[in-house]
Amino acid sequence: MLLIQKFRFLKVVFVAACIILPWNATAINHSSMTDQLLSKKLGRNLVESLLVKSLLEITEGNTKQAFETVNELIHAAPNFKLAYLIRGDLLTAQSGTLKNFGDSATSTSSGDVSGAPNSEEIEGLREEARTRIEYYLSEKKNSQQPNLLVKLSDEQEHLIVVDTVKSRLYLYKKVDGALQYAADYYVTVGKNGVGKQTQGDKRTPLGVYFAGTRLTQPLDDIYGDAAYPLNYPNELDQHQNKNGSGIWLHGTPTDTYSRPPRASDGCVVLSNPDLKALQPILQTGKTPVIIANNIEWLESDKSSEKLEAQDADKQALQKAIEDWRKDWVSQNTDNYLSHYSKKFFYSDGSLSQWADYKRGIQASKPKVSIQIEDISMFGYPDSEQPTIVVNFEQDFKSPTLQNKMRKRQYWVNENNQWKIIYEGAG
Numbered sequence: 001m002l003l004i005q006k007f008r009f010l011k012v013v014f015v016a017a018c019i020i021l022p023w024n025a026t027a028i029n030h031s032s033m034t035d036q037l038l039s040k041k042l043g044r045n046l047v048e049s050l051l052v053k054s055l056l057e058i059t060e061g062n063t064k065q066a067f068e069t070v071n072e073l074i075h076a077a078p079n080f081k082l083a084y085l086i087r088g089d090l091l092t093a094q095s096g097t098l099k100n101f102g103d104s105a106t107s108t109s110s111g112d113v114s115g116a117p118n119s120e121e122i123e124g125l126r127e128e129a130r131t132r133i134e135y136y137l138s139e140k141k142n143s144q145q146p147n148l149l150v151k152l153s154d155e156q157e158h159l160i161v162v163d164t165v166k167s168r169l170y171l172y173k174k175v176d177g178a179l180q181y182a183a184d185y186y187v188t189v190g191k192n193g194v195g196k197q198t199q200g201d202k203r204t205p206l207g208v209y210f211a212g213t214r215l216t217q218p219l220d221d222i223y224g225d226a227a228y229p230l231n232y233p234n235e236l237d238q239h240q241n242k243n244g245s246g247i248w249l250h251g252t253p254t255d256t257y258s259r260p261p262r263a264s265d266g267c268v269v270l271s272n273p274d275l276k277a278l279q280p281i282l283q284t285g286k287t288p289v290i291i292a293n294n295i296e297w298l299e300s301d302k303s304s305e306k307l308e309a310q311d312a313d314k315q316a317l318q319k320a321i322e323d324w325r326k327d328w329v330s331q332n333t334d335n336y337l338s339h340y341s342k343k344f345f346y347s348d349g350s351l352s353q354w355a356d357y358k359r360g361i362q363a364s365k366p367k368v369s370i371q372i373e374d375i376s377m378f379g380y381p382d383s384e385q386p387t388i389v390v391n392f393e394q395d396f397k398s399p400t401l402q403n404k405m406r407k408r409q410y411w412v413n414e415n416n417q418w419k420i421i422y423e424g425a426g
Contacts, residue, residue, distance in 0.1 A: 045274070047077045047257070048186060052136045054086060055129065066090060080257035081117065082125045124260030131167045131261045132186055138166075145172070145179055145303070147296040149310050149317075149388060152288075153376035158281045160211070162187060162268055162291040164194045164204060167261040169270065171278065183277070188259040188269040194293050196232070199244040202265050205232045206291050208378045208389045211249055213285035224251020225272045228282045230289060235422050236380075236387075236410060239345050249282065249289070251275045292381030314377065317388060317411060320418040325372055331365040333358055341412060341419035371395040386413035391426045 050073040057066035070087045073080065117125065146161050152174050159179060161170045169187045172179040189204040190196070196205040209230040219227055227250035233242050244266070251272040252259060258271045268291070270278070281287055298306050320339065327335040337355055344351040373393045380387035387410060394407045408426030411418045 045185070047073065047080065047271075047273075048132055048136075050076060051080075051083065051086075051129070052133050054083075055133055058090075063090065077257045079255050081121075082128055082258075085117070085122070085125055086129075124263060127262070128186075128258065128260050135166055135168060135186075144297045145181065146170075146290075146292070147298050147306050147310070148290065148292075148381065149313050149377060149379035150179060151314060151375065151377040153374045153391065155284075155374065156286055156288065156376060158182070158287055159378075160278075160281075160287060160289045161295070162189075162289065163295050164189050164206075164291065164293045165295075169268065171281070185270055185274040185277075186258060188261060188263050190264055190266045191262050193262065194291075196244060196247070196266055197242050201244070204264070204266050204268060204291060205230075205237065205242070205247055206293055206382050207232075207234060207236065208380055209234060209247075209289045209291065211282050211285070211287045211289050214279075214283060215248075219250075221253045223248070224253065224269075224275065226251055226275055226279065230268075235408065235424060239422070249275070249278075288376070288378055290378060290381055294382055313386075317377065317390070317418050318375070320411070321372065321375070321390065321392075324420070325370055329368055329370050331362045331368065333362045336362070339420055341414060341421045343412075344419075344421055344423075346423055366398050366400070369395075369397040380410075387411070387421075388418075 050069055054066045054069040054073060057063070057069060067087070067090055070083055070090065073083045074087065077083065148161070150159060152159060157174050159172045159174075161172065162168070163170065167187055167189065169185045171182045171184065173182045174180075190202050192202040194204045194206050196203040209232055211228045211230055213228070215227045215229060227248045230247045230249065232247040233244065246267075248267045250267055250269060252269060259269055263269070268289075324336070324339040327339065330336075333355075337351075337358065340351055340354065342351060344354060346354055348354075348357075371394070373395070375390065375392040378389045380389060390409045390411055392407055394403075394405055396403045396405075406426040408422075408424055409420050410422040412421045413419075
């Protein structure tokens with residue numbers, strides 16, 4: 001009876017410490033929530049599934065099974081510090097001395113070979129547990145799609161979307177021209193949050209980026225098994241006077257399975273096994289990565305309506321791009337320049353310099369041929385006005401020049417018209 005009371009006490013401690021979301025007794029006792037979650041294979045990640053299973057078993061009072069699950073978890077991930085802390089708390093509770101989550105950290109019973117965590121580390125582990133289980137209990141699970149305009153190029157087969165609020169990376173694949181959920185992974189972002197502005201602010205940038213190929217130079221252990229650089233600051237970041245560098249997708253140190261939700265210097269961090277799972281996709285060096293802080297997710301009952309709206313926007317933008325191309329071919333400079341926003345910028349200046357440059361070239365109205373192929377489009381998240389990053393292959397021919405290049409443009413919607421706000425090499 002005393003042992004049962006101690007385990008009930010532990011259950012209260014876990015809930016009171018906010019490791020899991022508050023819920024009512026009916027929800028806990030209804031036909032084993034644990035079995036329901038695992039039977040759906042949410043997250044498709046053994047380590048995370050075992051973690052959530054152990055926490056739910058504690059809340060259900062099934063502490064014997066929780067011990068077995070935590071031990072299985074430690075066997076699967078011997079460097080998972082959160083697992084050791086949970087097992088330590090379970091063991092400490094047997095003596096009746098546990099008052100708060102993580103009290104066992106000062107006891108050798110936890111078995112944490114890396115040393116006892118301090119209060120800040122304990123709070124980080126607690127946040128990680130809460131973040132992971134909130135995702136598992138969320139009504140919006142991994143079948144959802146972001147309400148972002150996206151068109152992958154012929155060479156692009158996957159899209160990565162990072163939801164910084166959920167500390168979650170979602171992987172989508174292209175199926176018949178549409179996005180289809182493929183997998184999702186827990187991630188860590190900047191210790192000071194998001195919205196990177198300056199070097200050293202320890203924030204993760206928000207926007208549309210592209211992951212380069214794996215870095216080949218030797219890296220410190222903190223970056224884990226691999227690192228893939230993002231093109232931060234991108235063209236829009238630079239125009240907004242944002243600076244800094246070295247924003248990567250990378251792994252975790254040898255002695256650490258995962259890090260708290262807010263713990264990096266600005267990079268997006270995955271566990272080494274999760275990063276390895278993404279390696280076949282990232283190694284192409286062309287994977288688009290959208291990092292957002294306030295993603296609007298498509299609700300199942302409204303997804304058709306929203307997808308139709310996306311298709312309409314996509315068609316309108318494609319028409320605007322084609323009209324821009326035709327007006328360029330015609331060498332009608334006024335019509336051509338009408339496609340550019342008054343806020344337009346490029347590497348050498350603003351719209352005024354661009355217009356002077358183009359008028360000089362087109363004054364003699366040379367005959368040109370311009371072909372555009374392999375277009376991709378990515379809706380920019382958290383922007384004040386609808387913004388789309390467009391990339392394409394441009395084949396330009398004139399009497400004096402033949403040039404084939406990858407080009408990038410940023411289009412904004414101004415008064416229901418798509419206008420170019422940036423143009424340059426992609």
